[in-house]
Amino acid sequence: MAMPCAxxxxxxxxxxxxxxxxxxxxxxxAELAGGAGAHIAVITSGSRSPGTVGxxxxxxxxxxxxxxxxxxxxxxxxxxxPALLAGLExxxxxxxxxxxxxxxxxxxxxxxxxxxLRSRHAAGALLGGTSAGTSVMSSTMIAFGYExxxxxxxxxxxxxxxxxxxxxxxxxxxxQRNRLGRLQTAVSYNPEEIGVxxxxxxxxxxxxxxxxxxxxxxxxxxxxxxxxxxxTSPDVEDMTLPLQxxxxxxxxxxxxxxFDLLARRATAGGSAVVSRQSSVVSTR
Amino acid sequence: MAMPCAxxxxxxxxxxxxxxxxxxxxxxxAELAGGAGAHIAVITSGSRSPGTVGxxxxxxxxxxxxxxxxxxxxxxxxxxxPALLAGLExxxxxxxxxxxxxxxxxxxxxxxxxxxLRSRHAAGALLGGTSAGTSVMSSTMIAFGYExxxxxxxxxxxxxxxxxxxxxxxxxxxxQRNRLGRLQTAVSYNPEEIGVxxxxxxxxxxxxxxxxxxxxxxxxxxxxxxxxxxxTSPDVEDMTLPLQxxxxxxxxxxxxxxFDLLARRATAGGSAVVSRQSSVVSTR
Numbered sequence: 001m002a003m004p005c006a007x008x009x010x011x012x013x014x015x016x017x018x019x020x021x022x023x024x025x026x027x028x029x030a031e032l033a034g035g036a037g038a039h040i041a042v043i044t045s046g047s048r049s050p051g052t053v054g055x056x057x058x059x060x061x062x063x064x065x066x067x068x069x070x071x072x073x074x075x076x077x078x079x080x081x082p083a084l085l086a087g088l089e090x091x092x093x094x095x096x097x098x099x100x101x102x103x104x105x106x107x108x109x110x111x112x113x114x115x116x117l118r119s120r121h122a123a124g125a126l127l128g129g130t131s132a133g134t135s136v137m138s139s140t141m142i143a144f145g146y147e148x149x150x151x152x153x154x155x156x157x158x159x160x161x162x163x164x165x166x167x168x169x170x171x172x173x174x175x176q177r178n179r180l181g182r183l184q185t186a187v188s189y190n191p192e193e194i195g196v197x198x199x200x201x202x203x204x205x206x207x208x209x210x211x212x213x214x215x216x217x218x219x220x221x222x223x224x225x226x227x228x229x230x231x232t233s234p235d236v237e238d239m240t241l242p243l244q245x246x247x248x249x250x251x252x253x254x255x256x257x258x259f260d261l262l263a264r265r266a267t268a269g270g271s272a273v274v275s276r277q278s279s280v281v282s283t284r
Numbered sequence: 285m286a287m288p289c290a291x292x293x294x295x296x297x298x299x300x301x302x303x304x305x306x307x308x309x310x311x312x313x314a315e316l317a318g319g320a321g322a323h324i325a326v327i328t329s330g331s332r333s334p335g336t337v338g339x340x341x342x343x344x345x346x347x348x349x350x351x352x353x354x355x356x357x358x359x360x361x362x363x364x365x366p367a368l369l370a371g372l373e374x375x376x377x378x379x380x381x382x383x384x385x386x387x388x389x390x391x392x393x394x395x396x397x398x399x400x401l402r403s404r405h406a407a408g409a410l411l412g413g414t415s416a417g418t419s420v421m422s423s424t425m426i427a428f429g430y431e432x433x434x435x436x437x438x439x440x441x442x443x444x445x446x447x448x449x450x451x452x453x454x455x456x457x458x459x460q461r462n463r464l465g466r467l468q469t470a471v472s473y474n475p476e477e478i479g480v481x482x483x484x485x486x487x488x489x490x491x492x493x494x495x496x497x498x499x500x501x502x503x504x505x506x507x508x509x510x511x512x513x514x515x516t517s518p519d520v521e522d523m524t525l526p527l528q529x530x531x532x533x534x535x536x537x538x539x540x541x542x543f544d545l546l547a548r549r550a551t552a553g554g555s556a557v558v559s560r561q562s563s564v565v566s567t568r
Contacts, residue, residue, distance in 0.1 A: 192394030
């Protein structure tokens with residue numbers, strides 16, 4: 001279903017960071033995986049330097065007391081080789097590193113590795129990822145795109161994701177790379193979708209009750225299209241022209257804030273105040 | 285989930301036709317809706333001439349003994365107006381006409397009309413559509429694209445669909461508009477997806493057991509990416525260059541043939557023989 005559905009078990013989505021270093025969201029992931037001794041499978045299928053990246057995450061998660069193992073599943077033969085996948089069957093948590101999200105879905109889509117991961121997640125195993133590893137979690141994902149605050153067709157290219165989360169479109173490096181335009185464009189195509197843009201070193205923890213909570217120093221931006229009243233998206237044929245969208249709801253969430261995907265409602269956590277704006281993106 | 289899931293109730297997907305005329309797939313839809321006296325809601329949200337198109341389908345379904353009513357839900361206010369939607373609550377079947385699929389999702393996504401339709405379908409009501417009305421049924425849909433047999437990034441633009449079918453990407457006017465290239469491209473992004481390309485005046489009837497059966501004079505083409513062994517799709521950055529994909533399975537199905545989406549297996553119906561090719565799309 002394209003409408004928001006709750007995941008089977010928690011999913012921690014991080015908005016990327018320049019290097020794999022011991023940030024609070026990564027510490028949270030290790031804790032949620034089970035803390036000391038927990039076995040974390042690190043999937044580096046999206047990375048251009050899987051060896052370096054895998055070793056870094058093994059070190060970072062190891063520093064938090066977990067036992068992390070990198071799985072460089074870099075082609076379909078590897079992702080379907082039972083001898084290489086045995087360790088996945090007993091992992092407590094699965095973490096997708098960054099890189100290119102199309103590499104992750106093209107290499108792992110329908111593979112034996114993904115089947116194990118689905119089965120473990122359905123049984124309660126934690127999932128997580130950063131950057132490209134965040135994008136792949138939804139039914140429809142942003143495959144690639146461009147910067148900019150104004151929605152235009154040519155800012156975003158979408159493709160089928162793994163569908164662990166339905167009814168949402170995730171984006172990452174969100175404030176740092178000025179990605180509001182592409183997320184608005186994606187939501188304008190089907191206003192039932194909820195856009196979730198996550199900043200670097202910041203995380204959204206999705207729970208089986210259909211809510212997510214923000215952790216880390218940055219913000220998470222929610223683009224809710226349900227109230228869209230006017231939308232030129234289906235009519236504008238020139239891919240470079242701005243789209244006019246009226247009635248988008250924008251939420252800027254900080255650490256401790258929660259968003260309920262089913263009720264489409266934010267609640268402030270701690271001393272934070274949820275900033276909610278009714279947005280008119282006008283191009284006239 | 286991105287892997288194929290069976291729908292709650294039957295869905296009849298037609299590959300479009302030049303005009304709304306009484307074809308066998310439309311007769312089949314009326315029969316499946318309940319035959320004489322069945323109430324069919326015709327949703328014309330995708331159409332550029334909703335009045336004409338709605339009246340035509342009312343006449344065609346009426347000719348088969350059904351009671352069809354056109355619902356020109358052409359903007360979000362209409363799709364959320366309870367006074368206009370009361371009749372949907374008692375419809376036995378819902379039929380989406382053709383046109384522009386982005387108009388359908390942008391106008392109806394998250395609307396009260398779609399909520400009624402989801403609830404009726406979950407309770408067993410038949411769904412169906414033709415052309416654009418077929419495209420919108422899956423989690424990720426082809427929003428727009430171009431003709432050609434060779435896969436290239438610039439042939440296809442995807443977007444979030446309604447998700448009544450998961451794990452498939454539907455295409456229509458398939459042989460008539462030479463759309464094999466764009467469907468292969470879409471599947472190359474995530475080989476877990478099953479591409480289903482439906483010819484004009486031809487239908488695929490999706491059943492809750494996870495199979496579909498072909499009806500009508502044309503063919504249904506299945507593109508199964510599960511066996512892809514080599515795939516340049518994530519690496520080719522030039523949108524105009526051909527993609528190299530090895531190990532796609534192609535099936536050409538005719539009336540009476542069935543395809544099992546969960547087992548990814550075709551069975552011939554009647555005297556037809558299922559043609560299955562292991563395809564190497566090579567561009568070297």
